[in-house]
Amino acid sequence: MILPSTFFQDLLTADYWHNHGTTIVITLFLISALTCYACRKPKAQSLPPGPPGPQSSGISYHWTQTSTLTSPAWPRPTAQFSSSNSQQARHRADFTGRGRQVLKDHDTVFANRDVLAAGRVSSYGGSDIVWNPYGPEWRMLRKVCVLKMLSNTTLDSVYNLRRKEMRKTVAHLHEPAGSPVNVGEQGFRTVMNVVTNMMWGGAVEGAERERLAVEFRELASEMTLLLGKPNVSDFFPSWHGSICKRSDEGQEKKDFLQFLLNLKEEASGDDSKTPFTITHVKALLIDMVVGGTDTSSNTIEFAMAEILRKPEVMKKVQEELESVIGKDNMVEESHIHKLPYLQAVMKETLRLHPTVPLMVPHCPSETTTVGGYTIPKGSRVFVNVWAIHRDPSIWEQPLEFDPSRFLDTKWDFSGKDFNYFPFGSGRRICAGILMAERTVLYFLATLLHTFDWTIPQNEKLDVSEKFGIILKMKTPLLAIPTPRISIPDFYKQS
């Protein structure tokens, strides 16, 4: 049961396989999952195409060993499954249970990371949050990030920067009125500017901004496919210099960079065992850019594609927006908590298209038993949330985009429910949930309140996915915006 799936081939590139010739990938629960899906699949539903499909639902792991696995010694399932109702329930409990065991019961053990090659080069040897092993350095960085940088208070204080970017995008979309725009690229450019503006106050403008956005998108996509790139900071050649200069000049700009530099200055005075250094500053900024751009902009693109496929959903979103905001007003971030249907759209988008479909690989710090399987210390564990989100024993009509299933329900992004956790769960849960929610909802609300959207004639709407460590649309979404608000000033850059 070695898994030579195209997904992992995509994920782990030829270089990776070359360098790790003895690395073997095993789908841990393949046998049971296949049996169950074959017997429980509703007739009207076809299996979603492509890996990581429900076949690999649950958890898979791989490890490096010196011999090839001709006579596999991997663990056997403790339970066999058949089509009876009680066993279906057992199967559901097992799927959900495995996620819970990894991310909750054994959270401390599985909170560890094994730095992938691309992670190492992009994060100064794993000095960031994403790739840092579980320990005091990770805890210190996580505290800085979640409690200070990405807290509601800090995010409120830099709202103006987000608002300015959103206005620019509206103006930009208004210019070629009637022509198709690449929704993903617009989303990426806006999110990238929002993130970088919050980080260093909008140093990039005009043509340079356009060029940087295109180049960075390419780089980020490559990185998320785990291709080793020399260093993300190479993309910002003057970055290191600028950081040091800012440090010297002690500018009083209100952005993350200044905040981190102040923190570093404060930290240099104490004799803490885990000092906060300039390397941490740079690695954290990279986390914000790499973790916060593609994930959010791909979610926006998937949401727009699904909404365009379902005119009744578009109508409901726009009615809600009009009732809360009014026809001749601009959306503000403060409106977002009054938009339950739009929030349900975001949740449903992340159910069907969780943009981090296998989480970031977890690496147990000691050999552990999960669901009757022995997971060796140092394995690379992938939690397949994509498949759990499409499991027909959990979700009615799992392949249907239906935001109403998230109205008046218990599901949220907290990771407490192991049937729905697009941001992960436990200690390693996404550090940027608050920011992702604000960015995605504010952007979607603005796009749908300010414009009507249609698909160009002769274009086919295709929501199929391209797998990688970050999920994206296989075919970029092209759509035509038509202004809905009659006050021209709204479309001017301010």
Ligand code: HEM
């Ligand atoms: C829709 C948008 C996003 C989704 C779906 C998402 C999802 C995830 C997931 C699934 C993980 C891995 C959890 C695990 O390994 O168990 C993660 C980790 C992380 N995310 Fe996000 N994320 C999003 C946006 C953001 C944003 C906006 C930021 C910051 C600006 C961010 C920063 C991070 C960081 C730093 C980690 C590593 C946490 C750790 O290892 O302790 N993410 N995210």
